Each structure stands twice: as structure tokens, then as C-alpha cells.
Amino acid sequence: MADPLSAAAAERELFGDEDFEDLSPSSDQLNSINLGSDDGIPLDSENSTTADLLEGSGIRNLELEDEQMDNETKDLFIVVDNPEKHVTTMESYITFKITTKTTRCDFDNHEYSVRRRYNDFLWLRQRLEETQPSHLIPPLPEKHSLRRLDRFSPEFLKNREKALQKFMSRLEDHPVLSFNEHLKVFLTAKQFEFQAYKKQGSGFISRTADSLRNLSASYMMKNRSPEFTMLQEYIQTFGEKLGTMDRIQQRLVKEQMEYVTELNEIGPVFTLWSNSEDELSTALTAVAHSIETCCNAVQESISETEGEFGQSLKEYILYVEAVKAVLRRRDAMQMEYELAAEELQKKKDEKEAVKISDPSFSFGSLLGKDPSEVKQGKREKLEQQIEELAKEVERLNDRTVCADSDLKADMERWHKFKRKDFRDLFIKMADKQISFYEKSLKAWEDAIPLIQNTEQETKKEED
Incomplete structure (x- = not known):
């Protein structure tokens, strides 16, 4: 298996150790789009979008073939849709329809449809962390990720639905998590059965104790593997870069919203002005219409930035925390193994010390027992403890090795879809920006002939 941390090294080269000014493309890079191969994608057509260029690349064709093969071999499909508001005397909440289609033999039926609320998704993720501690559990969206929107608004629910769909996808x-029993219950159980099932399992105090133990393990570790130390450093740097991008994105959205407010103020001024200027009415109306078009384009850009780019950034910021959490759980497993190994070595040293010790001065001898029997009893007790500890150390070592293997496989998978997600995201962002400026440009280009006609009519009247 390829080392997943090689992907982390590649990402480190991409981001570097400095701020984002190092990411500025050179003139040579602007002439081609390199997506991992040695051959760039030539910009042959001025009207081609980045998505069109990507569709024509060999890399994209290979990826489409891989996706098609994956879909042909998949045996579990989950769809999240149809949000529905529920109002009770105590609260109001939203549920989502979860439709599952499968050909797996451990399911009683081939298709299920249930409704689940956000807290149910939280429960599922907690149970996955408890039962699969060595695996990277995908993050859920924050409960109120778009604070400027009402949580019952269509725009908020649309973004929430997309995020939950991505979580379930x-x-x-996942080759392991998709077979988890808690996931099966989440997808198939009727509402009353599901509520009863949720009451089982560990409580809040137990989960808090586990969290504290995992956190302390990160600081008490003595012999963490260098590759996981590198991963810890990489994920910390990656998170800082994402945080910077998120802050910049929020600042840009704020400035755009202020710009929209100003456009909404100045547009009606031209409309009212046109009512009092018959000679300039056509030109002023054209300007007002162009401002309105630009205002709508900016509002659409804000919605797309927050909904597409902003939410994707937030997902990976939460993914950073998820990676840190699984690293802490992995460290806790290794620490438990190291403590058991230390205890085993201590018992072995005690056994050697008993061999050369003089039993005449032991506590048992002072009580009148035979010194040789006291010595033999100590040795037998230590041998039994050593045998039990040896089995425990072997078990913990096997668990740690399996945890390392699971984490490496998950990180390799994570790096793969992370690169794909960000590439697709940046391509979409580029196309949206192109579309935004094209709309704004067209609005003013359409206004120019009307303004020029007004000028020509004025000259004719003067003549």
C-alpha cells in the first residue's frame, strides 16, 4: 500500500510554510492547468470554461471510468432529501427523508425510507466514533453554519441537505463504516424502534472520560511514530491555511453585502431621475436597469460563495478536527500498549530480583514461614502475572498495529477525495466568477447603445 503521508508531503509543497502569497501562479502556470500530470491542458478556445477543459482531459476521463466502475460495484445507495418541518408544543424541528437501496444480504429488504432529524445524525456519528475508534469519521455540518439565515429558510435547508447527503455518501x-450495525439501524429502524435503540449505549459521563483520556494521551506519548508526528504537523498547518481562507471568504461576503446595499440605494435614484428628465429618460432607465442586473448578480455570487465555497471550506475545517480526534484515539491506544509493556518489564525485573534475593529477611519469613516457600510463592505469582501481562501486551500491540493500518488507509482515501473536492470546487468557483463578470459586462454593454442614442437624439434636436 502506498504511504498516505506522501500525499501529505505533496500538499505541504503546495501550501508551503509561508502565507498565501506563495500560492500566486507564475506566468507559465497561467498558460496551462496542471492537474497532476506532466501535460498541461491548453487553452485553445477563448469561450471554453475550465469545466469544459477538464472534461477534455485524459485525467478526467480516467476518473470518470473509475467512478463508473465504483458505481457498478457499489451495493449501498443512500439519498437525503425532502426536508419537512415539524411543530410540537415543546419545539420546532426539521426532519429529512433517508432513502436507502441495497443488495446486501444482511438487510431484510432492498429499499428503506425513514425520516431523521439533525440530532439523529449526531447520535450516529458518536456511535461510529465509539465503535470504530481507529477510523476517520466524516464530520457533520455545524448546527447553525449559516448564521445570517433562519434555520427554517429554504436556502438554509438546501445547504443542510447537501451537507448531510455528503456525510452519508x-x-x-467506506469499506468498513458502511457495515456498521449502528448505521444499519439508523437507515432501517422505524421511529419508535430507533428512539428505543438510541437510549442504549454509553452515557455522557463515559464519553467525557474517553475524551479526556484521549486528550491526555497526546501529551503523555513517548514513542509516537515519526509518520504520525508528520501527519499531526501537516494537519495543523492545513487547518491554519483553511482558517485563513475562511476568514478572507467571510470578509469578502461582508464587503459584497455592503456593495449590494449601496447598489440598492443608488438604483432607485436613477429611476426617479428618469421620471423628471424626459430627454435623458432612456439613458437613465438603462443605467438603472444595469445597476439592478449587477445587484442581482452580486447577490447570486454571495449565495454561491456561502453555499458552495464557504460550506466546503467549513467541511474541511471540521475534517481537520476529525483527523485530530482520530489521532488522539490512536495515541490513546499506543499509550495503553506502552503502559502495559512497561508493567510487563517491571514484573520481569521483579522476578529476576526475587531469584537473587535472600528470602530470610522477607516479610513472610519474619512471620515464621519457610523462606524457600515464600520465595517460591513470589516467583509463581510473578510468573502468573507475567503470563497474563504478556497476553495483554500482545493483544494491545495487535490492536495498535490494526489501528495504524486503519488510519493510514483512511488518510490515503481522505487525501484522494480531498484533492478531487478542492479541484472541483476551484473549477466551479472560477466558472461562477466568469459568469458573474459576463452578466455584469453584458448589462453595461446593453446600456451603451441606449445611452448613445440619447446623445444622438439630443444633437438632432439642437440642429
Whole structure:
């Protein structure tokens, strides 16, 4: 298996150790789009979008073939849609329809449809962390990720639905998590059965104790593997870069919203002005219409930035925390193994010390027992403890090795879809920006002939 941390090294080269000014493309890079191969994608057509260029690349064709093969071999499909508001005397909340289609033999039926609320998704993720501690569990969206929107608004629900769909898609594609029993219950159980099932399992105090133990393990570790130390450093740097991008994105959205407010103020001024200027009415109306078009384009850009780019950034910021959490759980497993190994070595040293010790001065001898029997009893007790500890150390070592293997495989998978997600995201962002400026440009280009006609009519009247 390829080392997943080689992907982390590649990402480190991409981001570097400095701020984002190092990411500025050179003139040579602007002439081609390199997506991992040695051959750039030539910009042959001025009207081609980045998505069109990507579709024509060999890399994209290979990826489409891989996706098609994955879909042909998949045996579990989950769809999240149809949000529905529920109002009770105590609260109001939203549920989402979860439709599952599968050909797996451990399911009683081939298709299920249930409704689940956000807290149910939280429960599922907690249970996955408890039962699969060595695996990277995908993050859920924050409860109120778009604070400027009402949580019952269509725009908020649309973004929430997309985020929950992505969470379930990550699980259905995972070779281990998709077979988890808690996931099966989540997808198939009727509402009353599901509520009863949720009451089982560990409580809040137990989860808090586990979290504290995992956190302390990160600081008490003595012999963490260098590759996981590198991963810890990489994920910390990656998170800082994402945080910087998120802050810049929020600042840009704020400035755009202020710009929209100003456009909404100045547009009606031209409309009212046209009512009092018959000679300039056509030109002023054209300007007002162009401002309105630009205002709508900016509002659409804000919505797309927050909904597409902003939410994707937030997902990976939460993914950074998820990676840190699984690293802490992995460290806790290694620490438990190291403590058991230390205890085993201590017992072995005690056994050697008993061999050369003089039993005449032991506590048992002072009580009148035979010194040789006291010595033999100590040795037998230590041998029994050593045998038990040896089995425990072997078990913990096997668990740690399996945890390392699971984490490496998950990180390799994570790096793969992370690169794909960010590439697709940046391509979409580029196309949206092109579309935004094209709309704004067209609005003013359409206004120019009307303004020029007004000028010509004025000259004719003067003549």
C-alpha cells in the first residue's frame, strides 16, 4: 500500500510554510492547468470554461471510468432529501427523508425510507466514533453554519441537505463504516424502534472520560511514530491555511453585502431621475436597469460563495478536527500498549530480583514461614502475572498495529477525495466568477447603445 503521508508531503509543497502569497501562479502556470500530470491542458478556445477543459482531459476521463466502475460495484445507495418541518408544543424541528437501496444480504429488504432529524445524525456519528475508534469519521455540518439565515429558510435547508447527503455518501463509500450495525439501524429502524435503540449505549459521563483520556494521551506519548508526528504537523498547518481562507471568504461576503446595499440605494435614484428628465429618460432607465442586473448578480455570487465555497471550506475545517480526534484515539491506544509493556518489564525485573534475593529477611519469613516457600510463592505469582501481562501486551500491540493500518488507509482515501473536492470546487468557483463578470459586462454593454442614442437624439434636436 502506498504511504498516505506522501500525499501529505505533496500538499505541504503546495501550501508551503509561508502565507498565501506563495500560492500566486507564475506566468507559465497561467498558460496551462496542471492537474497532476506532466501535460498541461491548453487553452485553445477563448469561450471554453475550465469545466469544459477538464472534461477534455485524459485525467478526467480516467476518473470518470473509475467512478463508473465504483458505481457498478457499489451495493449501498443512500439519498437525503425532502426536508419537512415539524411543530410540537415543546419545539420546532426539521426532519429529512433517508432513502436507502441495497443488495446486501444482511438487510431484510432492498429499499428503506425513514425520516431523521439533525440530532439523529449526531447520535450516529458518536456511535461510529465509539465503535470504530481507529477510523476517520466524516464530520457533520455545524448546527447553525449559516448564521445570517433562519434555520427554517429554504436556502438554509438546501445547504443542510447537501451537507448531510455528503456525510452519508462518505459513509456508504467506506469499506468498513458502511457495515456498521449502528448505521444499519439508523437507515432501517422505524421511529419508535430507533428512539428505543438510541437510549442504549454509553452515557455522557463515559464519553467525557474517553475524551479526556484521549486528550491526555497526546501529551503523555513517548514513542509516537515519526509518520504520525508528520501527519499531526501537516494537519495543523492545513487547518491554519483553511482558517485563513475562511476568514478572507467571510470578509469578502461582508464587503459584497455592503456593495449590494449601496447598489440598492443608488438604483432607485436613477429611476426617479428618469421620471423628471424626459430627454435623458432612456439613458437613465438603462443605467438603472444595469445597476439592478449587477445587484442581482452580486447577490447570486454571495449565495454561491456561502453555499458552495464557504460550506466546503467549513467541511474541511471540521475534517481537520476529525483527523485530530482520530489521532488522539490512536495515541490513546499506543499509550495503553506502552503502559502495559512497561508493567510487563517491571514484573520481569521483579522476578529476576526475587531469584537473587535472600528470602530470610522477607516479610513472610519474619512471620515464621519457610523462606524457600515464600520465595517460591513470589516467583509463581510473578510468573502468573507475567503470563497474563504478556497476553495483554500482545493483544494491545495487535490492536495498535490494526489501528495504524486503519488510519493510514483512511488518510490515503481522505487525501484522494480531498484533492478531487478542492479541484472541483476551484473549477466551479472560477466558472461562477466568469459568469458573474459576463452578466455584469453584458448589462453595461446593453446600456451603451441606449445611452448613445440619447446623445444622438439630443444633437438632432439642437440642429
